[in-house]
Amino acid sequence: MTYYGTLLQTVKGISPVAIVGAALVQLVFAIIWFNFIVKNVANYYLAADKGVRRVEHILHRYSTLFCTLATFVCGVARALVIVTGVAVMKGSTLEDYHVAALLLTAVTCINQHHSFWCQRPLPLLLTDLGYEVTAALLASVSYYVLSFYGF
Incomplete structure (x- = not known):
């Protein structure tokens, strides 16, 4: 079987309920991570990166709904890649x-x-790295647990 065929067979066998569950866990974690855990550090350096005094002064190009949906879709993709x-x-x-x-x-x-070439602040990069590592590990654990219990 070709690599493409193997991937299609693998994706067909993945539980969509467990994938959505893993994506929801990642979405909740993103809300907790950026709004509570690293809020002060991330907001300070994000404002500095955008050239404003406070994060509230940043011009928002995308709505909260759009950003939330994008985070959810990325969570689905992250879980799919891990499981595949x-x-x-x-x-x-x-x-x-x-x-x-x-x-x-x-x-x-x-x-x-x-990001280094764009002169992004190091604390902002570290908060993003911490989020990526933790979200991927949460995706793996949540999918494993949900599939273990038959979802």
């Missing part, structure tokens, strides 16, 4: 899901060198 990677490599343990999550994080963070 585990399935293609014939993994089944929680450790396999964690390894796939960390590999996905490494791949998605490859482009961070561009």
